[in-house]
Amino acid sequence: MKTLTKRQSEILKFIREYSSINGYPPSIREIAKHFFIKSPSGAKKHVDALVKKGYLSRGRGARTIGEERFYMDSVKMVPVIGKVAAGIPILAVENIMGEIPLPESMAEGKEIFILRVEGDSMTDVGIDSGDYLVVRQQQTVEQGDIVIAIIDGDATVKRFFKRENTVILKPENKNMNPIEVKKGDFLIAGKVISVIKMLEGKKIF
């Protein structure tokens, strides 16, 4: 990647910060204003230079500065699900808070999403409140799998056991008791395939 002048790198930094805060990039004139450049063409030259050097891309109309992000093909963008709204499918836009990149090896399969854990139902297997779960959406799970079950519109993490006519959803926490539910009274949203713990208390979003 070609090197940038001090000024160019200041301007790239501003564009990134602005985009991150607002969700859309600055206009040429806004860049000029921020750096006290009195003419739009002054700012435009910097943007042109950054495009030429491969740091930015441009579209046609107004305010179309894009950041050139070239992900390797091993990167997969995975949606992060917020509060699950009752009745709405878990992967509906209403539930998606954002997307984060994960390596393919952590997110193999088609319908992968991430959920934030609330509650202490699985502390005995190292899944604590605030942790993030990588979940593969699937209806059929196997004996003993850790699953996301939706009961009364609420998403819960439990270990799955099948009985003859019912299903046992067992919390991995000595202080909590397993729940026995009939088929039809719950939905399996998917299987937990990995757990991400943020030890410094940070949130992904």
Next chain:
Amino acid sequence: MKTLTKRQSEILKFIREYSSINGYPPSIREIAKHFFIKSPSGAKKHVDALVKKGYLSRGRGARTIGEERFYMDSVKMVPVIGKVAAGIPILAVENIMGEIPLPESMAEGKEIFILRVEGDSMTDVGIDSGDYLVVRQQQTVEQGDIVIAIIDGDATVKRFFKRENTVILKPENKNMNPIEVKKGDFLIAGKVISVIKMLEGKKIF
């Protein structure tokens, strides 16, 4: 959060996909064009509705549709460290097995690396053999931090406690005893900032 009509949710989805691909949001007219709506005001009404319901925000000029609480994390490549070779700095090329992409929010800071856990010294806090640790390289750690300590060239995970002239490295496992080491007999390679558990037994490499 208020529910969306089918149409509104289609349009929100389009705006997110467009923004994710281009780095800037679509214009009102581009939305109209995509959905074969023949008048810009037709599309504008949908955007207005999405703003009113709290899913979008707007700025002043052209192409200023912002996404309320929608985040796209950027990618950071993080090296995965294999067996730590005695005497060689942990981040030396000899120790690096490969790199995986992680979101910035999981890998904040300069010198981040990933280690695979071997052994059961931290099972009581949910860190099991085979898990991956995201570690920030730093010499100074605080009371109670989970750290990577190098003793006799071997990397081990322990909880760190400082005494007057020694340091206690405590395994979080009821069956194991804390080790007391003198300053100089060990090295702090870094602090564990997050844990990744692969439940299906897969390896990152």
Next chain:
DNA sequence: CTTTGTGGTATACATTTGTTCACCTATATT
């Protein structure tokens, strides 16, 4: 029955924004 929300067409207009051109000043390179 009236109101509200949804979803749309059509037209006109104001504003923002991008772009170009001419010209200026440095600094570094050939």
Next chain:
DNA sequence: AATATAGGTGAACAAATGTATACCACAAAG
């Protein structure tokens, strides 16, 4: 000395974009 790159000013213009208004139709809620 000539040339390229970086950084900038100023004015004029073209294009893209947002907005307002009027009007239509349908469905749900009061």
